Amino acid sequence: MPVASPPPTSVRSAWSRIAAFSAGLAALLIFTVAGPASAHDELLGSTPSPNEQLSTAPTSVVLTYSAAILHEGAEIVVLDASGKDWTDGDPAIDTNTLTVPVASGMPEAGYLVEWRVVSSDGHPISGTIPFAVGDATPLQSSQATPDAGGDGISVVPFVVGGIVVVVVVAVVVAIAVARRRTTPPRD
Numbered sequence: 599m600p601v602a603s604p605p606p607t608s609v610r611s612a613w614s615r616i617a618a619f620s621a622g623l624a625a626l627l628i629f630t631v632a633g634p635a636s637a638h639d640e641l642l643g644s645t646p647s648p649n650e651q652l653s654t655a656p657t658s659v660v661l662t663y664s665a666a667i668l669h670e671g672a673e674i675v676v677l678d679a680s681g682k683d684w685t686d687g688d689p690a691i692d693t694n695t696l697t698v699p700v701a702s703g704m705p706e707a708g709y710l711v712e713w714r715v716v717s718s719d720g721h722p723i724s725g726t727i728p729f730a731v732g733d734a735t736p737l738q739s740s741q742a743t744p745d746a747g748g749d750g751i752s753v754v755p756f757v758v759g760g761i762v763v764v765v766v767v768a769v770v771v772a773i774a775v776a777r778r779r780t781t782p783p784r785d
């Protein structure tokens with residue numbers, strides 16, 4: 599009875615089909631999950647800028663975003679080390695900029711801007727901007743522990759984990775398929 603080992607081409611084609619399938623699945627995962635998450639508006643710049651040391655006390659804080667932000671849900675505070683908020687009025691939103699007045703005569707000290715706005719796609723984004731008046735050290739974090747970063751960043755480990763699982767499963771399946779094809783039947 600001839601023990602026919604299958605032509606190498608069939609094993610190779612099984613491998614390449616599985617490789618193509620897992621690559622396609624990985625690309626799909628990245629596109630569907632990471633794509634929309636990275637489309638959030640982002641903070642392009644601010645006055646004061648991060649860790650800026652102002653020679654004179656500011657009269658307002660201005661944040662500039664990559665797209666129009668929603669008028670609803672915008673929150674901003676300018677904290678000193680004791681947790682006192684130095685904003686003096688409601689934030690005003692003009693398309694992609696947010697301006698909030700601050701109390702006059704802020705003393706030489708470190709401060710921290712904590713902001714949260716709703717981006718144009720309806721998702722909340724937030725961040726902090728340390729700055730100082732005079733030679734003080736910019737305040738890096740407040741006692742209130744702001745929720746750092748925006749949503750969307752946290753899904754990346756899950757996407758990477760998912761891709762790893764898909765690739766591992768594909769490799770295991772490919773090895774099983776290749777082994778079944780190369781191993782002749784017992785009887």
Ligand SMILES: [Cu+2]
Nearest residue numbers: 637638719721
């Ligand atoms: Cu979004």
